[in-house]
Amino acid sequence: MSILKRVYFFGNGKAEGKADMKNLLGGKGANLAEMNHIGVPVPPGFTITTDTCTEYYQVYNKDQMLLIESLKPEVEAHMHEVEKLMNSKFGDIENPLLVSVRSGSRASMPGMMDTILNLGLNDAVVEGMTRKTGNARFAWDSYRRFVQMYGDVVLGMKPENKNDHDPFELIIDKMKEEKGIQLDTEFTVEDLKEMVKRFKAAVKENTGNDFPESAWEQLWGAICSVFDSWMNDRAILYRQLEGIPEEWGTAVNVQAMVFGNMGDTSATGVCFSRDAATGEDQFIGEYLINAQGEDVVAGIRTPNQITKIGSERLAELSGYSEAVRVAEHISLEEAMPEIYAELDKYQTVLENHYKDMQDMEFTVQEGKLWMLQTRSGKRTGAAMIKIAMDMLHQGMIDEKTALLRLDPNKLDELLHPIFDKDALKAATVIAKGLAASPGASTGKIVFSSDEAAEWAANGEKVIMVRVETSPEDLAGMMAAEGILTSRGGMTSHAAVVARGWGKCCVSGAGSLVIDYHTKTMTVGGKVYKEGDYISLNGSTGDIFEGQIATSEAELDADFEEIMALTEKYARMKVRANAEAPADAEMAKRFGAVGIGLCRTEHMFFEGEKIKAVREMILAPDQAGRKAALAKILPFQIEDFEGIFAAMAGLPVTVRLLDPPLHEFVPHDEKGQQDMADVMGVDVKVVKQRVDSLHEFNPMLGHRGCRLGNTYPEITEMQTRAILSACLNLKKKGITAVPEIMVPLTGILYEYLEQEKIIRTTAAKLFEEMGDSIHFTVGTMIEIPRATLTADRIASAAEFFSFGTNDLTQMTFGYSRDDIATFLPVYLEKKILKHDPFQVLDRNGVGQLVRMAVEKGRAVRPDLKCGICGEHGGEPSSVEFCDSVGLDYVSCSPFRVPIARLAAAQAVLKG
């Protein structure tokens, strides 16, 4: 074996490694080294290189123990360095040095290997710790945790099957039963001692060996265990999926443990380089004297503010005197001014180094400050924007970095109403559903569309509660403050419509039992009646009892600046999915440069229109359909004039009638009787026709251009309406840019048939009107077969718009209305990483999209390609769309800012 440097030291402002040595030291090891170089004190330690791991596997099963032997002198020498710096000794009883052992590979591989803390403890050392800290409970609790962690990870006590019981957990449960207690914190020191004893017995029983008492033996066990973990099934699978080569190997980081609970010169805390709630450029944080990190988080003792100003602000808010503040809530700045000055320096160093707001953990052990961790801090949407723009204005980061710092999804928070924070604290969550459409809403429960409309007309704020919604419910949904359903996923009818309108919606709240008959909603044994108040948080899926105050969102200058930046960097355009002129206006305000999807059927439900639509559907023959269509025509012209006028000069993609006809007809007796009266036929005839529209799988049935091809008169009427509207506007000097879109094409010829009808109708109309207008004809690409034959379809279609909702349904074979039975299990078991209806599945659906774009552009290089499925407003999906070269994404108006940001980021990342 060659003689190599296998171990790299770091500590006391020096390090043998540095940031660019990730390949050799792994990400964590290189960073620990770098922290030392920039003058941030981290507990000292050393990193065993990734090359050593590779060596280990080269000699595996032959003489890897020889390698370990040859590693020993180097590790021991470095451990002595650490001992010197920490002024303690590894394995020593009176003044023990404890260490942590962690893996760390070149690429992040989360969850591949657990961390082992407090390594070095044993029956003797724990007593020394007790004496040193004067805290037996802490020492023994650390010890029993160490034994459990080491037993699970290194000694293989953790069962392979998640469903099997961890023997340590069984012991804890049994002891709780014996003691009649429920919480871990209720164990006494004696209990903890007993627990360690039983843990060790379990180790002996399971492995045949005693738990290692020697600190060194513990350490070598842990190091080998990290190396071994590189080849465990989980890690191998993860690497296969992420394309990480096996040869990279993992490094091992051994680092001194430090303790903030060693008396009054010790302390621990967390801090942020800027305010994570507001984004204000103000150092902020909390700390506790003589405490462990856990104590700050756990809320057993109330921590104090780090800065004086923070402490004073709190006093003012809480209304206590300066005397009380100084006596009980003194800041670190005042209590330990030197430590504070040092900490303040490091927070600045770290923020300047990482050029982002940092969330830091620190510990003061006997008057010495250690930085334990730093990472980019979590923040609210508002803080995210303020911090990024402040840093841009402060010259810390450039425009691109500022844009990349923003999480597009968080923009949502800024666009929708939110609950008053204080009011929220007092609120009771009664159930949880899917966060289907963001925002906050509060109102009285109603159980039907009619009632929602009626109550709202009377000035009541209502929440419409349904098992599921259908197009018949649109009027009520429009009138309600929020929508709650007990069935259906993120792309159920309720969710899609609500997002389109920017209205708050919680869907698929399966624990609700809704009874339309008694007008009640039951959950957790409690019954809520019509008229009772509830509140919904569409951003989290929480359902609350009673009323909660909400406040409207306001868009500030930072927001406008960000939008301007997206314009500068994005390649793709962003359009909106909208039918109503008001929605189109809103989309334009958010920066949409066109309508990517105008669903004509949404126009069918208002007022009298639906009767004519129903008459058309229920007609016994073509003549009857044509008569009814003639009634619909003027309505449709008016509808189209509205949307084209709202988008004057911008393109509007109008999709021809798409949904199965049964969605439009009345399924109740009264509705059927009404239609029978309108049509002058027996109600039985109406019922029979409604029944005949029943389909086993309507999603795969008579819809899309299958309607236009079996009933060409519908396509004729719609074409006439679209182009008539455009010509009417032309007379008024308003420019309409119509794009007529054929839905659900799967076969070239079905597109050709539709195109022929459209062009023939247009020619006839233009002749009649003595005027014409330019228009294009294209198709949705939402059937797998359309993607596979996109070259053929593009020979005729002038544009493609990917309908990734349907494409996902058919590529996976999932009905989005029926996935609730298995999707939660699939997400939990990690069979799926995401709901594919939310995040576009790149491997499957994405492969088809890419293929279609390539095939389409091979025959028509200037083919305009866009996406109008729900994914068009989801950032990672938008990034994918950019990568395959789409020209635009189209999404609900409220998601336009998100999509614009994601589109800019896609370019910057690419």
Added chain:
Amino acid sequence: MSILKRVYFFGNGKAEGKADMKNLLGGKGANLAEMNHIGVPVPPGFTITTDTCTEYYQVYNKDQMLLIESLKPEVEAHMHEVEKLMNSKFGDIENPLLVSVRSGSRASMPGMMDTILNLGLNDAVVEGMTRKTGNARFAWDSYRRFVQMYGDVVLGMKPENKNDHDPFELIIDKMKEEKGIQLDTEFTVEDLKEMVKRFKAAVKENTGNDFPESAWEQLWGAICSVFDSWMNDRAILYRQLEGIPEEWGTAVNVQAMVFGNMGDTSATGVCFSRDAATGEDQFIGEYLINAQGEDVVAGIRTPNQITKIGSERLAELSGYSEAVRVAEHISLEEAMPEIYAELDKYQTVLENHYKDMQDMEFTVQEGKLWMLQTRSGKRTGAAMIKIAMDMLHQGMIDEKTALLRLDPNKLDELLHPIFDKDALKAATVIAKGLAASPGASTGKIVFSSDEAAEWAANGEKVIMVRVETSPEDLAGMMAAEGILTSRGGMTSHAAVVARGWGKCCVSGAGSLVIDYHTKTMTVGGKVYKEGDYISLNGSTGDIFEGQIATSEAELDADFEEIMALTEKYARMKVRANAEAPADAEMAKRFGAVGIGLCRTEHMFFEGEKIKAVREMILAPDQAGRKAALAKILPFQIEDFEGIFAAMAGLPVTVRLLDPPLHEFVPHDEKGQQDMADVMGVDVKVVKQRVDSLHEFNPMLGHRGCRLGNTYPEITEMQTRAILSACLNLKKKGITAVPEIMVPLTGILYEYLEQEKIIRTTAAKLFEEMGDSIHFTVGTMIEIPRATLTADRIASAAEFFSFGTNDLTQMTFGYSRDDIATFLPVYLEKKILKHDPFQVLDRNGVGQLVRMAVEKGRAVRPDLKCGICGEHGGEPSSVEFCDSVGLDYVSCSPFRVPIARLAAAQAVLKG
């Protein structure tokens, strides 16, 4: 323009072209030339080359008329040759030569251009024809047909839009109204004269020109029209689809017309070189003296037999005397012995030349025999086999040719019962449905599964009539002679199940109104009650009133020989889809070498099993499910023992539970009450659970391995049952070869989860039983996403079985149960060439299959790939499967011979 030979003559046993000059003369022209070379007299004529067509387009819009001018001398010279041979003159009034003009390109392009017959007729010539034939009606009818045909095709009178009226047809309709007649044949000669006048007036009105009177002008118009037709929209589209280059061009064939109605030395007839019904090697045919070809076909006069033996046989069958035979039914052999001898010679020459049974048309014009057409004759399934095997035995063709001569689909006729032919003649067709599963059946109408089972148990033959069937109906379907449904396509439940059993089924007979309540079936105003007899022809879709005698199929030595030949030439293996041991036995008799799809759910419906299955589904929790599964286990073991024993030594692919659970539970009140009693719960609980199983699109819902992943205990039970059965058989010395198949995989991880359960269960069972058996684990590939990620899935799965039913559903977005609303329109409008559930769609679904095989084998070269969808028994789909390298196809037992033949043909064609 260069001086080229542009026109090739043929006639009188000579020809300038020959068979291998297709590129220059087109297929038709080359064949006409070849017929002359082999001594068959065809009416003389000439072919204008395809190169001339290309020249025509090179100078198009500039000076194509110059080309036509330069063509004239050559065409005129050849026309004079024809005139000489026909002893008549083109355009002559007293002795006119009439010609036909037809296109003919290198590749067959059916329907691209209509044929023009009787060209050369005008107001004067028609009178000459009348004098020459003594048949004014014939002459004028020919004339009016010519004017209409020429007007439509050459003068552009035919409207472009199919729905618009042909002006000639309008004239005919108007004249019928004026005369108060209904049929064309009722027109008098004077009417026909008037009609010609009106036709010509219409031409003048529409085109502004007179109808051309000059024969030569007519001819040049027709020739240009053929050239022009090469670039019409229809032809361009057709070429694009078939990949035919534009440069190929079309030839023009001008050929003399001959007439069999020129007195008693003229005749016309059709004949076959062998018997098309039985395949017997006996020349056979019919003829009429002084008649046109149409007269033989039209049945206005009864034709006589060509051969003496045929004439004598007919006399014997019809029971008339030799005197009557000679007086009224004399054979051509006796009536015109020299002509007969010549004809007999030519039929032999033609059969020997084409090495296949020929269907020929001939005309004798004034004592001279002309062969007008020869083509391979249509024949019955029995004749197809006998002719091919006779020719093989006679040394005329080799084994490969014999195999390629067989239409696999026609084998079906030989395997199923058929109606007695004479009984069929008297039968009344009351409706027509889809020919869902071949065979003939007759029995009493019953409307429910229970009644079918009950009546059949009492010895009644029944036809089960349902709107549609579901798995609950299996017992009744099994008991019935045949199945009739008013809804559902070729792959509806009824159709698939019936084909699996080889049972006669007619599905989707939409004109039937079925009323379960009154137990009636109404069609065309007539009501049929329970107990009334009906008969079904599953090979044609015909539904008959009353009883019709049927006879069983018998397989002869020829059939066995063919099967042996398929074995010799096929690369792919053929397996069967079967669950019942009896079906497996049948499949083996037909040559299946394994089960490719054993649908475990089909085993669930027999007897007591269904109750345990329902209990499992309706259980409120996992414990309840496990208890019910424990009851099912012994049944499943028994089932599997049966099928493995039947297929001893051969592989059996067992698919784990696949269908949505709602298919198993009772939807009626009584059934729900029964289950409530069995389970000891309130009926409301049962109802609620049944309702909760409702899905909007069950085809895309909770089924396939989504069941096994949400309820792993089902997979455990089934694995245990499969492998227990194998081990039990092993003890008896019977070898089982189990392949466990995971259904509906779309994601690698869902397969991995299932595989883990299967392997863990197996390991546990093998330990318990102290014995083990080899088994493989693989998956159905039926979700588009599975094909797209086949490389990932193949990293774990040991075999792929393509479920092309579901794959077609999802690739097209068609629910096979709901396509009846649009599929007929799509087929009629030629949007689809075939029902994609019958014939595998190569462009879309096929592309995915090919991709999956390639991706799968890239990571696992020995990946076994097969198909178990309905397409596995459809010949062109089998051919496709061979081309993508599948290892086997699996189909219903009755289609095994078809698939075997298709598999052999695929190799021979490839």
